[in-house]
Amino acid sequence: MTWTDLKSSLAAEGYVASDDLAVALQLALSLGRPLLLEGAAGVGKTEIARTLSAVRDTRLIRLQCYEGLDAAQAIYEWNYQRQLLTIRAASEAGETGKAVEDRIFSRDFLLERPLLAAITQEMAPVLLIDEIDRADEEFEAYLLEILSDFQVSIPELGTITAVTRPMVVLTSNGTRDLSDALRRRCLYTYVEYPDRTAELAILKARCPDVEARLAEQIIGFVQRLREEELEKTPGVAEMLDFAAALMGLGIADLTDNPAVLQSTLTTLLKTQSDQAQITREVAGRIAVKAA
Numbered sequence: 145m146t147w148t149d150l151k152s153s154l155a156a157e158g159y160v161a162s163d164d165l166a167v168a169l170q171l172a173l174s175l176g177r178p179l180l181l182e183g184a185a186g187v188g189k190t191e192i193a194r195t196l197s198a199v200r201d202t203r204l205i206r207l208q209c210y211e212g213l214d215a216a217q218a219i220y221e222w223n224y225q226r227q228l229l230t231i232r233a234a235s236e237a238g239e240t241g242k243a244v245e246d247r248i249f250s251r252d253f254l255l256e257r258p259l260l261a262a263i264t265q266e267m268a269p270v271l272l273i274d275e276i277d278r279a280d281e282e283f284e285a286y287l288l289e290i291l292s293d294f295q296v297s298i299p300e301l302g303t304i305t306a307v308t309r310p311m312v313v314l315t316s317n318g319t320r321d322l323s324d325a326l327r328r329r330c331l332y333t334y335v336e337y338p339d340r341t342a343e344l345a346i347l348k349a350r351c352p353d354v355e356a357r358l359a360e361q362i363i364g365f366v367q368r369l370r371e372e373e374l375e376k377t378p379g380v381a382e383m384l385d386f387a388a389a390l391m392g393l394g395i396a397d398l399t400d401n402p403a404v405l406q407s408t409l410t411t412l413l414k415t416q417s418d419q420a421q422i423t424r425e426v427a428g429r430i431a432v433k434a435a
Contacts, residue, residue, distance in 0.1 A: 145170065145173070147163075147166045147167045147169070147170035147171075148166070150166050150169055150173075150199070151166035153199045154166065154192075154195050154196070154199060155345075155349070156199075157195045157198045158195070158346075158349045158350055159188070159192065159195035159349075160338065160342050160343075160345045160346045160349065161192070162336075162338075162342065164333060165192070165333055165335065168333040171331055172311065172313075172331050173311060175331070176309055177329075177330065178291050178313070178314060178329060178330040178331070179312065179313050179330060179331045179332075179333065180276075180314045180315075180316065180322075180326075180327065180330035180331065180332045180333075181313065181314065181315050181333055181334075181335050182315075182316045182317075182318055182332070182333075182334050183317070183318075183334055183335035183336065184317065184318075184337070184379070185317050185376075185379060186337075186377065186378065186380060186381060186382060187335045187336065187337050187379055187380065188338075188379070188380045188381075189315040189335050190272065190274055190315055191380075191381075193206075193270050193272035193274075193313040193315075194272075196313070197270040200270065200311070202267055202268060202269050202270060203267070203270070204270050204272060205261055205262045205265075205269050205270070205271050206258065206271075206272040207257075207258040207259060207271070207272065207273045207274065208274050208275065209275045209276050209277075209279035209283070210275075210278050210279065211278060211279070211280060212280065213278075213279045213280070213283050214283065214286075215283075215286050216257070217257060218257050218258060218259050218283070218286065219257050219259045219260050219286065219290075220254055220255060220256055220257055220259075220260045220296070220298065221255050221257065222248075222253055222254065222255065223253045223255050226253055227248040227253055230244070230247065230248050230253075231244060231248065234247075249300040249301070250301075251301065254298075254301070258271070259271075259286075259287075259290055259296065260296050262310045262312075263290070263294055263295070263296065263304065263305070263306035263307065263309075263310065264304070264306075264307055265308060265310070266308065267308065268308035268309055268310050268311065269310050269311075270311045270312075270313065271310040271311065271313070272313050272315070273287070273312065273313070273314045273315070274314075274315050275315055275316065275317060276314045276316050276322065276326075277316040277317055277318060277319045277320050277322060281323065284322070284323050284325070284326050288325055288326065288329065291312065291329045294306035294309050314326075314330060337370065337377075337379070337380075338380065340363055340364070340367055343366070343367070343380065343383065344359060344363045346380060346383075346384075347359050347362060347363060347383065347384070347387055350384050351384065351387050351388065351391065353391065354391060355396060357396075357397070358390065358391075358395070358396055358397065359387075360434075361397070361398045361431070361434050361435055362383065362386060362387050362398070362434075363383070363434075364433070364434030364435075365386075365430055365431055365434040366382075366383045366386065366412065368430045368433060368434055369412060369422070369430060372421065372422065372426075373421075374413070374415075374418045374421070374422075375415045375417050375418050376413070376414045376418060378412040378413070378414075382411055382412050383412075385411035386408060386409075386411040386412050388411075389408045389411050390408055395408075397435070398431040398435060399428070399431050399432055402427065402428040402431070405424075405427055405428070405431060406423075406424040406427050409422060409427060
């Protein structure tokens with residue numbers, strides 16, 4: 145598949161990718177390398193993985209990262225309750241020793257978490273490691289073996305090597321610096337907010353019933369709103385919520401009713417400070433410029 149074919153396939157699933165992003169995805173697929181995507185929240189990084197799994201008709205396995213995430217939650221852990229029940233049953237049956245130990249530390253008692261599940265699929269999945277910058281630096285060390293060799297070491301079982309190599313997408317909002325070791329194992333792309341043309345295409349793909357004039361106004365309004373000094377800049381998902389709200393309220397022109405327009409800004413502005421800053425008058429001024 146060429147990068148242009150991939151771009152067309154993504155568009156058919158409703159994701160409008162830039163040329164740079166489509167090339168990066170195609171290279172990651174052809175080289176079998178993880179792809180690290182950085183960019184502000186809301187630019188569509190997570191959606192890339194979802195759409196890629198749809199294009200490839202394969203499973204999406206997601207690991208949502210957070211502070212304190214450890215290997216047991218991300219890779220595997222033992223089913224301790226089932227182990228205890230098995231030990232109790234074996235004891236009642238007069239079984240003890242290594243045979244019981246071998247049984248309770250077999251694959252039957254292993255709970256696969258996202259990273260282990262991703263390398264044990266018969267059909268290569270898309271593995272999304274979302275917001276890796278939220279995880280502790282120590283957790284990145286756990287990832288290195290998987291991202292380099294696609295294998296997991298379990299003391300009781302040995303090394304489990306990938307049945308098929310997953311397509312790995314990592315996302316980062318840039319809240320902390322990632323290690324050089326992690327970056328070296330990945331291809332890298334910075335994802336910007338879509339330009340007017342691309343965002344209009346996204347809107348039309350996701351909301352095909354939106355009127356052309358209203359669609360132009362929505363994109364113009366959101367893109368001008370991003371130029372304001374906001375705490376939380378609205379992303380693509382917020383833009384789509386804004387469009388859905390306007391259509392649901394039967395609004396055909398952003399300049400028709402400033403009060404209703406102001407009420408729909410709850411879809412775009414997510415802090416008290418931002419809502420206080422974008423007053424009805426400011427929203428009306430932006431709407432006029434976007435019309």
